[in-house]
Amino acid sequence: MRRAAVLGTGQTHHRTRRTDVSMAGLCREAIDRALEDAGVDWPDIDAVVLGKAPDLFEGVMMPELFLADALGASGRPLLRVHTAGSVGGATAIVATSLVRAGVHRRVLAVAFEKQSESNAMWALSVQPPFTAPIGAGAGGYFAPHIRSYIRRSHAPGHIGALVAVKDRRNGALNPYAHLRQPDITVESVQASPMLWDPVRYDETCPSSDGACAVVIGDQEAAEASERPVAWIRATAMRTEPTFFAGKDHVNPRAGAEASHALWHAAGITDPFEQVDVAEIYVPFSWFEPMWLENLGFAEAGHGWKLTESGETRIGGRLPVNPSGGVLCSNPIGASGMLRFAEAAMQVMGRAGDHQVAGARTALGHAYGGGSQFFSMWVVSDTAPASA
Amino acid sequence: METVLAAPLEIGFDYTRSLGPVLGRFMTGLRDRRVLGSRTADGRIHVPPLEYDPVTHAPVTELVDVQPTGTVVSWTWTDRPLDGQPLDRPFGWALIRLDGADTALLHAVDAGSRDRMHTGMRVHIRWSSSPHGHIRDIECFAPGETAAAPAESGGDPVTIMTTPIRLAYTHTTSPEEGRYLRELAEGRLLGQRCPVCRKVYVPPRVCPADGVPTEEEVAVSEHGTVTTFCVVNVPFAGQRLEPPYVVAQILLDGADMPIPHLILGLPADEVRMGMRVAAVWRDRAEWTTSPTNIAHFLPTGEPDAPYESYEDHL
Numbered sequence: 001m002r003r004a005a006v007l008g009t010g011q012t013h014h015r016t017r018r019t020d021v022s023m024a025g026l027c028r029e030a031i032d033r034a035l036e037d038a039g040v041d042w043p044d045i046d047a048v049v050l051g052k053a054p055d056l057f058e059g060v061m062m063p064e065l066f067l068a069d070a071l072g073a074s075g076r077p078l079l080r081v082h083t084a085g086s087v088g089g090a091t092a093i094v095a096t097s098l099v100r101a102g103v104h105r106r107v108l109a110v111a112f113e114k115q116s117e118s119n120a121m122w123a124l125s126v127q128p129p130f131t132a133p134i135g136a137g138a139g140g141y142f143a144p145h146i147r148s149y150i151r152r153s154h155a156p157g158h159i160g161a162l163v164a165v166k167d168r169r170n171g172a173l174n175p176y177a178h179l180r181q182p183d184i185t186v187e188s189v190q191a192s193p194m195l196w197d198p199v200r201y202d203e204t205c206p207s208s209d210g211a212c213a214v215v216i217g218d219q220e221a222a223e224a225s226e227r228p229v230a231w232i233r234a235t236a237m238r239t240e241p242t243f244f245a246g247k248d249h250v251n252p253r254a255g256a257e258a259s260h261a262l263w264h265a266a267g268i269t270d271p272f273e274q275v276d277v278a279e280i281y282v283p284f285s286w287f288e289p290m291w292l293e294n295l296g297f298a299e300a301g302h303g304w305k306l307t308e309s310g311e312t313r314i315g316g317r318l319p320v321n322p323s324g325g326v327l328c329s330n331p332i333g334a335s336g337m338l339r340f341a342e343a344a345m346q347v348m349g350r351a352g353d354h355q356v357a358g359a360r361t362a363l364g365h366a367y368g369g370g371s372q373f374f375s376m377w378v379v380s381d382t383a384p385a386s387a
Numbered sequence: 388m389e390t391v392l393a394a395p396l397e398i399g400f401d402y403t404r405s406l407g408p409v410l411g412r413f414m415t416g417l418r419d420r421r422v423l424g425s426r427t428a429d430g431r432i433h434v435p436p437l438e439y440d441p442v443t444h445a446p447v448t449e450l451v452d453v454q455p456t457g458t459v460v461s462w463t464w465t466d467r468p469l470d471g472q473p474l475d476r477p478f479g480w481a482l483i484r485l486d487g488a489d490t491a492l493l494h495a496v497d498a499g500s501r502d503r504m505h506t507g508m509r510v511h512i513r514w515s516s517s518p519h520g521h522i523r524d525i526e527c528f529a530p531g532e533t534a535a536a537p538a539e540s541g542g543d544p545v546t547i548m549t550t551p552i553r554l555a556y557t558h559t560t561s562p563e564e565g566r567y568l569r570e571l572a573e574g575r576l577l578g579q580r581c582p583v584c585r586k587v588y589v590p591p592r593v594c595p596a597d598g599v600p601t602e603e604e605v606a607v608s609e610h611g612t613v614t615t616f617c618v619v620n621v622p623f624a625g626q627r628l629e630p631p632y633v634v635a636q637i638l639l640d641g642a643d644m645p646i647p648h649l650i651l652g653l654p655a656d657e658v659r660m661g662m663r664v665a666a667v668w669r670d671r672a673e674w675t676t677s678p679t680n681i682a683h684f685l686p687t688g689e690p691d692a693p694y695e696s697y698e699d700h701l
Contacts, residue, residue, distance in 0.1 A: 147617065151701075244586075
C-alpha cells in the first residue's frame with residue numbers, strides 16, 4: 001500500500017457543556033483548526049469520514065445526514081463510522097485506508113460527541129425486558145474487571161491514584177483539556193468519593209462536549225506540506241464479542257492481537273524501547289497498567305510497575321497520555337481520535353506545553369464497547385522505509 | 388410450544404439542542420413570530436437556515452426576514468396522524484416555499500380534506516398560542532393569505548431548545564432465551580451447551596465464540612461463585628436500587644460464563660472474590676418469565692472457592 005501521513009490536527013475546547021455551539025458548530029471548530037494546521041483548504045479535501053458513538057447520546061438518528069453540509073461533504077464522499085468508544089480511532093483509520101489504497105489524496109476525518117444533549121449514564125443503562133435491573137453505567141461495567149486486574153497482578157492499591165494524578169496534571173498543560181488540575185495529589189484522589197468500588201471519582205473520566213479532526217494525506221500531499229507531518233507507519237483494528245465463555249476482560253485477546261499486528265506492521269520489535277510516547281484510551285485510571293500489558297509494553301502482571309516507577313510521566317522512558325488523556329477530556333465519539341491526534345502532534349513537534357522532548361515515534365490507541373473494539377496506529381516523524 | 392417471548396420497551400429522554408448562532412437567531416425569531424432565512428454566497432435564501440454554506444463551506448452569518456405566507460410546491464396527505472405529529476386529525480404534508488425564500492420546508496397543512504390540497508396553493512403560518520423559541524412555535528400551516536402580525540420581542544435570545552424523544556419498541560427474545568425464561572418461571576435455571584466449544588451458556592444464545600446456536604439443554608445450579616464484583620455507590624438516572632449495593636459476576640455451578648447479579652444480605656465491604664453464593668428466589672406467586680424471579684444472591688457460608696477455580700472466568 002501507499003504511504004500516508006497526518007497533515008494536520010484540530011480539536012475543540014472540551015467542556016461539560018458547549019451550549020455556545022450546535023453539533024455542526026462543534027465539529028467545525030475542530031475541522032477549521034485541522035485544515036489550518038494542515039495548511040489546506042476545502043478544495044484540497046477529497047472525502048470526509050465522520051465518527052461518533054451511539055446516536056442515543058444526542059438523540060439524533062444518523063446525524064451525518066443533517067451534518068453533511070457543515071462537514072463540507074457536499075459534492076464529496078461521506079462515510080460514517082461507528083465502533084462505540086473506539087470510533088474516533090477507527091474513523092482516522094478508515095480515512096488512512098482510503099489514502100493508502102490510492103482512492104483519495106486528502107481525506108478529512110472528524111469525530112464528535114455532544115454529551116450534554118442527554119445523559120450518557122442513562123443512555124448506557126437502558127434496560128431491555130427480560131433482564132435483571134442491575135446495570136450501573138460504564139463505571140459499573142468496568143470496575144469488576146479492574147478488581148480482577150488488581151487480584152491477578154497483585155498491584156498495590158495506590159496505582160490508580162498515581163495514574164489520575166499524572167493525567168490530570170498533564171491535562172493542566174493542555175489548553176484544550178476539559179479538566180485541568182495542576183494541584184491534584186495522590187491524597188486528594190484517595191479522598192475523593194468511591195463511585196464504583198474500586199473506582200474513585202477522581203479516577204473516572206468526565207462527560208464532555210468536544211470534537212477532533214485530522215487531515216490525512218498521501219505521500220505527495222505530505223511532501224508538499226510546508227510543516228512537519230506525522231507519517232503513519234501502521235494501523236490495526238480488531239474486534240471480539242463483548243461476552244463469551246473464557247473472555248479475558250483484563251487482557252482482551254482482540255487488543256493483544258491488534259497490538260501484535262500493529263508492531264509487526266510498523267517493524268517494531270520492542271515497543272517499550274522503540275516508542276517514545278503513547279496516548280492510550282484510559283477512561284478509568286487503572287486501565288493504564290492494564291493496557292500497557294495488553295499492548296505489549298510490559299509483561300502481563302507488570303504494567304503497574306511502569307506506572308509506579310514514574311516511567312509513564314512526561315520525562316519518563318514511556319510517557320503515557322501527555323495530553324491528559326480520556327481522564328481529562330471525554331467527548332466519547334472524539335476521544336479515540338484525540339488519542340490518535342495527540343500521537344501525531346507529538347511527532348510533528350506541535351504539542352505545546354505537553355510536548356515530549358525528542359518524540360519521534362508515537363502510539364495512538366482506542367477501545368470501545370465492553371472491551372470489544374480496538375483501534376490503534378503508530379506515527380513517526382520520518383516516512384516508513386517500505387510502504 | 389411457542390417459545391418466543393415479547394414485551395414492550397419504551398425509552399425516552401428530553402434531549403436538548405444547543406442552537407449556536409444561526410439556529411439560535413432562527414428560534415428567537417419564531418418566538419417573536421418572525422421567520423428568518425440564511426443567505427448563502429450564491430444569493431439564495433434558505434429556510435430553515437443553513438449554518439454553513441454548502442458551496443463555499445463558510446459559516447453563514449447573514450439572516451433575513453421572509454414572509455409567513457408561502458406556496459405549496461408539492462404535497463401528500465395523511466389520513467392517520469401519528470403521535471408527535473403537528474396535528475391530530477388528517478392533514479397534508481407539504482413542501483412550502485415561503486415568500487422571500489428560495490428553498491421549501493416540510494410542514495403540515497391543516498386543509499381539512501385532501502381535495503382542498505393542491506400544488507401552488509397559498510398557505511400561511513398558524514402560530515402556536517404560546518411561542519417560546521422552539522420549532523413547534525410554527526403549529527402548522529393553514530390555507531389562505533392571512534397571517535398574524537409579528538409579536539413584540541419576547542426577551543432574551545434563545546440559545547437552547549428541548550426536544551423530548553420517545554421510542555417504543557417490541558423487544559422479542561430468541562427461542563433459546565424464551566425457553567430459558569419459561570423454565571425460570573418454574574424456578575429452574577436452564578443453560579445450553581455449544582455443540583462446538585462445549586461451553587454452557589446461561590442464558591442460552593448463539594455461541595459468541597463459534598457463531599452457532601447452542602442446542603443441548605443443561606440444568607444449571609442456583610449455587611455459584613463470585614468471580615469479581617463492584618460496589619455501586621453512585622446514583623444515576625434510571626437506577627432501580629438505592630446505593631450502595633454490590634453487582635457481582637457469578638459463575639453458576641455447571642455454567643461457563645458468569646451472570647451479573649446482586650449480592651445482598653451482608654455489608655458491601657464483606658463481599659469477596661471467590662465467595663460462594665446461592666440464589667434467593669422471590670415468592671413463587673410472583674414468578675414470571677423474568678430473571679427478577681431471583682431477587683438477589685446470598686452467601687452460602689461454604690468456604691471460598693480457590694482462585695484457580697475461576698481465574699479463567701475473569
